[in-house]
Amino acid sequence: MKKILLSIGALFTAVIAIGIVFSNVILFIKKKTDEDIIKRETDDGHDVFESFEQMEKTSFVIPSAYGYDIKGYHVSLHNTPNTIIICHGVTMNMLNSLKYMHLFLDLGWNVVVYDHRRHGQSGGKTTSYGFYEKDDLSEVVSWVQNKTGHHGLIGVHGESMGAATALLYAGDHCEDGADFYIADCPFARFDEQLAYRLKVEYRLPSWPLLSIADFFLKLRGGYRAREVSPLAVIEKIKKPVLFIHSKDDDYIPVSSTERLYEKKPGPKALYIADNGEHAMSYTKNRDAYRKAVQEFLEKINILNP
Incomplete structure (x- = not known):
């Protein structure tokens, strides 16, 4: 049970980290x-x-x-x-x-x-x-x-x-x-554009990264990419x-x-x-x-x- 809880905690931490990092890039893009x-x-x-x-x-x-x-x-x-x-x-x-x-x-x-x-x-x-x-x-x-x-x-x-x-x-x-x-x-x-840039710049799939980032965009920025x-x-x-x-x-x-x-x-x-x-x-x-x-x-x- 302890290992399961640790795994869940690690996964939860990873999701939060991914969400913060990707939403930071979007919300606070370097000018x-x-x-x-x-x-x-x-x-x-x-x-x-x-x-x-x-x-x-x-x-x-x-x-x-x-x-x-x-x-x-x-x-x-x-x-x-x-x-x-x-x-x-x-x-x-x-x-x-x-x-x-x-x-x-x-x-x-x-x-x-x-x-x-x-x-x-x-x-x-x-x-x-x-x-x-x-x-x-x-x-x-x-x-x-x-x-x-x-x-x-x-x-x-x-x-x-x-x-x-x-x-x-x-x-x-x-x-x-x-x-x-x-x-x-x-x-x-915009959601398609983000998925395209993830593929071209980072060679990463849009799922689940975009879904995680989208949740944090709504939480921190008040909008979702698909909107x-x-x-x-x-x-x-x-x-x-x-x-x-x-x-x-x-x-x-x-x-x-x-x-x-x-x-x-x-x-x-x-x-x-x-x-x-x-x-x-x-x-x-x-x-x-x-x-x-x-x-x-x-x-x-x-x-x-």
């Missing part, structure tokens, strides 16, 4: 510093940081419903209420959004860049890969609507986790305040969506975007980039990316051809 992001973006040919410093812009602070502040900038260079909101990916911050900012400024739109919870200048203790971030995005959309007097159009561009956040917002929030979305390399389901699923809400999205992914993405497979595109009803478009790894479609295919965005906006009558 890149400003210096890391600036160096990477500059090395990739995005010379945007000095011009951003010199631009006329307004900083803002928006209270999140979850008890922290969301911080960002409103870049208003054009005499128009039309605004694009840019959502960065996990481990990044709004500095990573600046390359996309210029794309939309060149199209005559004003731009909002901001930091997700637990990233950059914003508050928040954990990362939720869109579960809580979608509600923060709702607050940002409302801020833009109030800023513009509910005039003009609003678009949302998201990269990676930011793309998943945009789709979750569009599908989960009945008000659906934006007029269109651009989702660049989103995952379809973070753009695929589960994609059929609710009525507004137009441009889906973007590079065919060589080995971090989030292109099949994730293809599944989302196939299931999305109504107006939509798909651009599969020939070059680039994860979240590098714009960097490696700038002209084609710009063309895809412009043609999409013309197709949905946002821009005049």
Whole structure:
């Protein structure tokens, strides 16, 4: 009996250790510093940081419903209420959004860049890969609507986790305040993405590790991985969506975007980039990316051809 109790105790301890370790990796994923992001973006040919410093812009602070502040900038260079909101990916911050900012400024739109919870200048203790971030995005959309007097159009561009956040917002929030979305390399389901990364990075099976981690995610973070699923809400999205992914993405497979595109009803478009790894479609295919965005906006009558 003593051996049985010791074995049960050892198993219980192992389960707790696994749950804490894996949920730590997910909830408290290591973030890149400003210096890391600036160096990477500059090395990739995005010379945007000095011009951003010199631009006329307004900083803002928006209270999140979850008890922290969301911080960002409103870049208003054009005499128009039309605004694009840019959502960065996990481990990044709004500095990573600046390359996309210029794309939309060149199209005559004003731009909002901001930091997700637990990233950059914003508050928040954990990362939720869109579960809580979608509600923060709702607050940002409302801020833009109030800023513009509910005039003009609003678009949302998201990269990676930011793309998943945009789709979750569009599908989960009945008000659906934006007029269109651009989702660049989103995952379809977070639980599937975790299982894929476990296999690729650690050569580990998803069961029972993912089930254990999921329990601790709920316990410590308030959500389960399976609850973070753009695929589960994609059929609710009525507004137009441009889906973007590079065919060589080995971090989030292109099949994730293809599944989302196939299931999305109504107006939509798909651009599969020939070059680039994860979240590098714009960097490696700038002209084609710009063309895809412009043609999409013309197709949905946002821009005049």
